[in-house]
Amino acid sequence: MALAKLKSDATEARLVGVTLPEGAAWSNAARADALARVRQMGLPTKRDEYWKYTNPSELTAAEAPKAAVFDAGEVPLFDAVDRLKIVFVDGVFDTDASDELTGEGVEIERLADAMAADIHWAKELYGVLETRGQTPVERPLAALNTALATDGVVIRATGKVAKPIHLVYLHKDETSDAVLHNLVKVETGAEVTLLENGPAAARFSGCLEVEVADGGSFHHVRAQGRDHERRTVTHCFARVGAESSFKSFTLTVNGVMTRNECVLEIIGDDAIAHVAGVCVGDGNDFHHDDTVFITHDALNGESRQVFKKVLRNGATGVFQGKILVKEGAQKTDGYQISQSLLLDDDAQFLAKPELEIYADDVACSHGSTSGAIDETALFYLRSRGVPQYDARNLLTLSFMAEALDEIADPSLAEELRDRLEGWLARRS
Amino acid sequence: MLEIKGLKVKLEDEDKQILKGLDLTVETGKVHAIMGPNGSGKSTLSYVLSGKDGYEVTDGSAELEGEDLLDMEPEERAAAGLFLAFQYPVEIPGVGNMTFLRTAVNAQRKARGEEELSAGDFLKEVRAKAKDLKIDADMLKRPVNVGFSGGEKKRNEILQMAMLSPKMCILDETDSGLDVDAMKLVADGVNALRSEGRSFLVITHYQRLLDHIKPDVVHIMADGRIVKTGGPELALEVENNGYSDILAEVS
Numbered sequence: 001m002a003l004a005k006l007k008s009d010a011t012e013a014r015l016v017g018v019t020l021p022e023g024a025a026w027s028n029a030a031r032a033d034a035l036a037r038v039r040q041m042g043l044p045t046k047r048d049e050y051w052k053y054t055n056p057s058e059l060t061a062a063e064a065p066k067a068a069v070f071d072a073g074e075v076p077l078f079d080a081v082d083r084l085k086i087v088f089v090d091g092v093f094d095t096d097a098s099d100e101l102t103g104e105g106v107e108i109e110r111l112a113d114a115m116a117a118d119i120h121w122a123k124e125l126y127g128v129l130e131t132r133g134q135t136p137v138e139r140p141l142a143a144l145n146t147a148l149a150t151d152g153v154v155i156r157a158t159g160k161v162a163k164p165i166h167l168v169y170l171h172k173d174e175t176s177d178a179v180l181h182n183l184v185k186v187e188t189g190a191e192v193t194l195l196e197n198g199p200a201a202a203r204f205s206g207c208l209e210v211e212v213a214d215g216g217s218f219h220h221v222r223a224q225g226r227d228h229e230r231r232t233v234t235h236c237f238a239r240v241g242a243e244s245s246f247k248s249f250t251l252t253v254n255g256v257m258t259r260n261e262c263v264l265e266i267i268g269d270d271a272i273a274h275v276a277g278v279c280v281g282d283g284n285d286f287h288h289d290d291t292v293f294i295t296h297d298a299l300n301g302e303s304r305q306v307f308k309k310v311l312r313n314g315a316t317g318v319f320q321g322k323i324l325v326k327e328g329a330q331k332t333d334g335y336q337i338s339q340s341l342l343l344d345d346d347a348q349f350l351a352k353p354e355l356e357i358y359a360d361d362v363a364c365s366h367g368s369t370s371g372a373i374d375e376t377a378l379f380y381l382r383s384r385g386v387p388q389y390d391a392r393n394l395l396t397l398s399f400m401a402e403a404l405d406e407i408a409d410p411s412l413a414e415e416l417r418d419r420l421e422g423w424l425a426r427r428s
Numbered sequence: 429m430l431e432i433k434g435l436k437v438k439l440e441d442e443d444k445q446i447l448k449g450l451d452l453t454v455e456t457g458k459v460h461a462i463m464g465p466n467g468s469g470k471s472t473l474s475y476v477l478s479g480k481d482g483y484e485v486t487d488g489s490a491e492l493e494g495e496d497l498l499d500m501e502p503e504e505r506a507a508a509g510l511f512l513a514f515q516y517p518v519e520i521p522g523v524g525n526m527t528f529l530r531t532a533v534n535a536q537r538k539a540r541g542e543e544e545l546s547a548g549d550f551l552k553e554v555r556a557k558a559k560d561l562k563i564d565a566d567m568l569k570r571p572v573n574v575g576f577s578g579g580e581k582k583r584n585e586i587l588q589m590a591m592l593s594p595k596m597c598i599l600d601e602t603d604s605g606l607d608v609d610a611m612k613l614v615a616d617g618v619n620a621l622r623s624e625g626r627s628f629l630v631i632t633h634y635q636r637l638l639d640h641i642k643p644d645v646v647h648i649m650a651d652g653r654i655v656k657t658g659g660p661e662l663a664l665e666v667e668n669n670g671y672s673d674i675l676a677e678v679s
């Protein structure tokens with residue numbers, strides 16, 4: 001009881017002075033409901049089982065810790081891609097910097113506009129998948145996002161969307177505390193690519209709800225910025241229909257605290273859902289957590305979780321991943337791999353892979369490894385004349401290849417690979 | 429070309445002496461063979477010459493064209509012209525064979541102050557050499573040695589050798605795990621590289637490879653030393669009588 005009291009006190013401390021954004025009746029109700037759920041669950045603490053490896057205190061603190069603004073001095077990611085660009089500065093939509101919100105096969109609106117409309121498809125999605133994703137494991141920070149989100153976009157793909165939609169998250173204020181919530185609805189047979197990049201704010205909470213209808217395809221590539229001091233928590237909730245495809249890849253470079261949760265539900269037969277990520281971290285204060293929960297609730301589903309972490313200098317990586325195969329979800333093919341490459345003895349990787357299977361005709365596999373550079377391979381490369389430093393970098397990149405291969409568009413994969421090469425080169 | 433004098437090598441972590449005063453000179457343009465029973469230290473010799481960790485040289489020297497090999501990093505030895513075809517080629521998941529080859533070729537050119545090969549020239553050269561070794565485009569695309577059969581791995585070693593055109597080629601049991609056809613391919617690949625300026629040290633347990641790659645000199649190695657040196661007829665002696673007679677004779 002003492003613990004519960006502590007938790008509710010901490011939660012109330014976070015909520016002091018908080019006002020919910022106003023919109024149409026349905027959106028006010030969704031936000032109020034989310035806030036009530038936050039109060040009922042309480043914000044997470046490091047005592048929670050689900051936060052055993054990651055201390056959420058900086059994510060739940062009433063005030064966001066400061067984060068210096070970082071100028072990478074390089075061409076922004078995806079700059080050369082022919083895309084529809086939507087810019088947020090410290091979590092606020094920037095009309096001037098953004099393209100017009102129109103595109104072939106797609107409807108795009110600012111979240112606030114959608115939430116102000118009395119009748120809007122967003123009603124069926126906003127906070128809905130998030131709420132579903134609260135069982136069997138509670139994710140109070142996602143509910144907090146639903147309650148507080150001030151900006152974001154809602155995207156409805158009705159056909160094959162020609163250009164990727166690119167959300168650019170700039171960070172210019174060292175005290176900013178941004179809460180963004182995005183919705184993506186992929187209609188039957190439609191296809192869309194969503195790109196996201198940038199640190200977003202000193203502290204950032206991002207929530208993405210994605211509904212992929214039968215035969216739809218959602219392709220997501222995201223990079224979380226090179227800022228060293230940022231704190232980030234993101235949630236992606238997705239529900240995918242029959243013969244649909246969902247693919248999400250995240251690159252994390254630097255940052256002190258990152259928790260990326262992905263909650264996926266396969267509800268239609270013959271669907272595929274892949275989530276992958278690469279993180280590279282350097283230094284004692286780097287902490288990166290991937291927490292994934294994939295539910296198979298249909299026939300012949302294929303899911304993949306591929307996570308690779310390169311850690312050095314006391315950096316910490318965490319992976320919590322689960323495949324839940326419900327009764328009747330026969331012929332499920334579930335694959336999960338989480339691996340870390342520890343570039344020195346100080347770095348650490350904590351992994352909790354889980355399988356829970358209630359169907360008898362499934363093929364699920366999972367593996368988790370943690371290791372150093374393969375000395376035999378290193379010698380092989382050097383014996384061919386490749387200098388030690390280049391050989392190490394080549395092996396490090398090759399370690400990440402399986403995750404990068406999950407990016408369907410090779411030019412996007414190549415661009416991220418180049419950035420990773422840059423990160424390694426800066427640490428020579 | 430290669431001059432080894434009184435080489436003594438022990439394991440770094442263990443009190444185990446493997447090479448016990450080995451002398452060997454390979455002249456420029458010649459093909460030398462080393463034969464010897466398993467465990468005599470043949471692979472250790474090849475590793476020590478190419479700079480693998482885990483061994484400690486306690487005495488002796490090894491020079492490549494007058495340069496102290498033992499003082500160089502592995503990549504420097506490679507750039508100086510040394511090449512080892514591994515007994516057990518290493519698999520490198522995630523690194524494409526082509527990328528690997530190009531990285532290696534250009535790294536060596538750079539180390540020697542030469543210009544890098546353009547992508548086009550490189551491709552042309554690889555394709556031609558791969559064709560001779562019956563290495564198909566798919567094998568070039570796949571990650572280095574991953575999922576390759578034993579024979580494919582060995583052919584891939586020879587392809588690397590051909591692309592890097594080293595001065596001193598060491599082949600460690602390149603015949604092991606090869607059927608007759610594959611052995612012929614590998615031997616043809618090696619023979620095509622024979623030239624006045626290039627030397628070979630062919631390590632093998634069996635005589636059969638030497639039917640295809642005719643050596644100028646044959647050495648018998650036992651217990652960390654060269655115990656007997658002769659012409660190609662020495663290989664035939666081993667073939668006919670095994671090692672025991674020779675070993676008994678020299679002990």
Ligand SMILES: Nc1ncnc2c1ncn2[C@@H]1O[C@H](COP(=O)(O)OP(=O)(O)O)[C@@H](O)[C@H]1O
Pocket residue numbers: 439446464465466467468469470471472473482
């Ligand atoms: N890294 C090592 N660790 C332990 N023993 C080794 C190692 N390398 C070589 N040896 C031992 O040294 C001896 C010679 O091995 P090796 O050079 O592989 O012989 P060969 O190639 O002639 O068969 C063997 O007894 C082998 O077990």
Ligand SMILES: [Mg+2]
Pocket residue numbers: 470471472515600601
């Ligand atoms: Mg051997």
